[in-house]
Amino acid sequence: NAGVTQTPKFQVLKTGQSMTLQCAQDMNHNSMYWYRQDPGMGLRLIYYSASEGTTDKGEVPNGYNVSRLNKREFSLRLESAAPSQTSVYFCASGPRGDSPLHFGNGTRLTVT
Amino acid sequence: EDQVTQSPEALRLQEGESSSLNCSYTVSGLRGLFWYRQDPGKGPEFLFTLYSAGEEKEKERLKATLTKKESFLHITAPKPEDSATYLCAVQSNDYKLSFGAGTTVTVRA
Numbered sequence: 001n002a003g004v005t006q007t008p009k010f011q012v013l014k015t016g017q018s019m020t021l022q023c024a025q026d027m028n029h030n031s032m033y034w035y036r037q038d039p040g041m042g043l044r045l046i047y048y049s050a051s052e053g054t055t056d057k058g059e060v061p062n063g064y065n066v067s068r069l070n071k072r073e074f075s076l077r078l079e080s081a082a083p084s085q086t087s088v089y090f091c092a093s094g095p096r097g098d099s100p101l102h103f104g105n106g107t108r109l110t111v112t
Numbered sequence: 113e114d115q116v117t118q119s120p121e122a123l124r125l126q127e128g129e130s131s132s133l134n135c136s137y138t139v140s141g142l143r144g145l146f147w148y149r150q151d152p153g154k155g156p157e158f159l160f161t162l163y164s165a166g167e168e169k170e171k172e173r174l175k176a177t178l179t180k181k182e183s184f185l186h187i188t189a190p191k192p193e194d195s196a197t198y199l200c201a202v203q204s205n206d207y208k209l210s211f212g213a214g215t216t217v218t219v220r221a
Contacts, residue, residue, distance in 0.1 A: 004155070042116060042211030043156075043199070090155050097207045098143055103155030 002026050006091050006104035013081040013111045021076040021107050023091030031094045032074035033101065034058075034066060036087040043090065049074055050097060081111045114139045118200050118212035125190050125219045133185040133215045135200030143207065145183050147176050148199040150214070156199055190219045 007022045025032065030051045035043040045058030047066040055066050063085060065077045074093075078085060088108050092101040117136045125131055137145070144163050148156035160169040162178040169176045173194060175186045185198055200212040 040213055042213050043201075044211075045209070092155075098203060100146055100158040100161055101156075101209075102158070105153070105155045 004091055004093055004102050004104035006089075006107050008107060009105070010108050011110070013078075013109065015082060015111060017081050018077070018079050019081065019109075020078075021089055021091075021109075022073070023075065023104060024073045025091075025093040025102070026072065027093060027095075027102065028071070029093035029095050029102070030071070031097055031099070032068065033092040033094075034064075034074070034076045035090045035092065036060065037090060037106075038087050046076065046089075078109075081109075083111045085109065086111045114202060114204055114208060114210040116200055116202055116210050116212035118198075118215050120215060121213070122216045123218070125187070125217065127191060127219055127221050128189050130186070130188045130190070132187070133198055133217070135183040135185070135212055136181060137183070137200075137202045137210075138181075139202050139204045139210070141205035143203040143205050145178055146201045146203070146209075147183070147185055148201065150197045150199055159198075187217065190217070192219045192221050195219045 004025045033048040034046040049055045049068040052071045067075050088106045090106045091104045094101045115138045119134045147159040150156045160176040165180045173188050177184045197214040197216045199214045203209045
């Protein structure tokens with residue numbers, strides 16, 4: 001049982017480049033989330049999808065877009081990367097909005 | 113605005129030396145409080161959910177308790193494998209989830 005799988009694990013981008021972070025879960029969960037984790041700060045919600053076909057902004061959505069491709073997959077796109085987006089990105093899922101979250105192992109992104 | 117503050121930021125323990133981690137919170141109606149464990153290079157892993165003041169949950173050497181303003185994670189007789197960062201998160205009645213910055217625990221043999 002793989003749980004939540006994120007790709008890639010590491011990525012280095014130059015300012016202005018674009019990329020998509022991929023996330024897939026095999027637990028048949030309805031809700032999926034994208035967080036970023038920075039040193040000394042709590043996990044901050046970027047976007048979430050309460051169910052297939054819906055997406056909503058979280059606390060820090062600027063500079064990001066998301067797509068809920070189907071029930072399993074939820075991708076995060078950086079259209080024009082900036083150094084402030086250097087962070088560790090985590091995808092998470094849960095059966096419903098008040099459930100504990102299952103996290104992937106993260107994508108470590110550096111923007112130079 | 114919901115706030116979650118964890119203390120201390122870092123905790124160094126000798127194997128067998130029990131201690132407690134604190135999670136103080138302000139929230140507009142508590143739906144639930146979650147504890148997670150995060151190992152280096154990994155995503156957070158769920159430990160406990162607490163819903164109301166006075167509730168306690170236990171798992172091996174860990175025990176979580178909840179009051180109206182804070183939660184404690186007690187580590188009894190820790191082992192080196194308990195070394196990790198422990199995250200606290202609170203969910204308000206409108207389902208908003210707020211995470212603390214975590215406490216990094218190092219247990220020396």
